Amino acid sequence: DIEMTQSPSSLSASLGDRVTIICVSSENVEDKVNWYQQKPGKAPELLIYGASTLHSGVPSRFSGSGFGTDFTLSIRGLARDDVATYFCQQSYSTFRTFGQGTRVELK
Amino acid sequence: VQLEESGPGLVRPSETMSVTCSVSGVSVTSGGFSWAWIRHVPGKGLEWIGKVYKVGVSYTTQSLMSRTTISLDPVRNRFSLEIKSMTAADTGVYYCARDTAVAGDYFDAWGRGILVTVSS
Numbered sequence: 001d002i003e004m005t006q007s008p009s010s011l012s013a014s015l016g017d018r019v020t021i022i023c024v025s026s027e028n029v030e031d032k033v034n035w036y037q038q039k040p041g042k043a044p045e046l047l048i049y050g051a052s053t054l055h056s057g058v059p060s061r062f063s064g065s066g067f068g069t070d071f072t073l074s075i076r077g078l079a080r081d082d083v084a085t086y087f088c089q090q091s092y093s094t095f096r097t098f099g100q101g102t103r104v105e106l107k
Numbered sequence: 108v109q110l111e112e113s114g115p116g117l118v119r120p121s122e123t124m125s126v127t128c129s130v131s132g133v134s135v136t137s138g139g140f141s142w143a144w145i146r147h148v149p150g151k152g153l154e155w156i157g158k159v160y161k162v163g164v165s166y167t168t169q170s171l172m173s174r175t176t177i178s179l180d181p182v183r184n185r186f187s188l189e190i191k192s193m194t195a196a197d198t199g200v201y202y203c204a205r206d207t208a209v210a211g212d213y214f215d216a217w218g219r220g221i222l223v224t225v226s227s
Contacts, residue, residue: 043204
């Protein structure tokens with residue numbers, strides 16, 4: 001299976017900060033990477049698909065980039081509602097895999 | 108589109124877990140979709156278990172392949188997950204999700220999740 005390695009595993013930031021989360025795949029997945037946000041007790045929700053396309057209804061402060069093996073999720077201007085865990089996921093292989101998650105907290 | 112998991116919340120060690128995902132708003136035989144199971148084990152991230160996209164055709168992650176069955180029931184518009192020989196390491200929240208390939212490849216609809224605890 002393709003491994004997705006996320007960093008950091010957790011971070012603490014202030015309201016309004018720019019936050020960056022990195023995801024590295026163990027092999028080339030082209031642009032087949034998606035990002036999800038999960039809040040406690042809730043199912044994950046799609047934020048970004050195809051590495052950089054914002055899903056409908058997602059605030060424009062979220063953005064994604066990358067191709068091949070290195071991918072980034074950025075939050076420009078952290079809001080209180082963004083406190084959550086974020087996961088990357090590859091859909092290049094039929095056998096989907098997720099990163100281990102990055103927990104974002106407020107400082 | 109709505110997905111809803113159902114099944115027992117408690118499973119004894121070594122027994123078989125069976126959970127079902129009822130789908131409304133779309134047919135499970137609609138083209139462009141497959142139907143997946145994902146779990147969140149405490150202390151770990153999300154783990155893709157497997158998916159089914161038509162009767163008799165499913166894929167399962169290698170670590171669970173030997174004891175997992177995923178099946179599709181078009182008549183009842185639902186799909187199911189069965190894992191044999193459950194252990195405490197299988198305790199977690201199990202989600203069903205739609206894997207869409209219509210305008211990309213992603214999970215665009217999820218169930219609420221069902222907590223399954225393995226304990227005697």
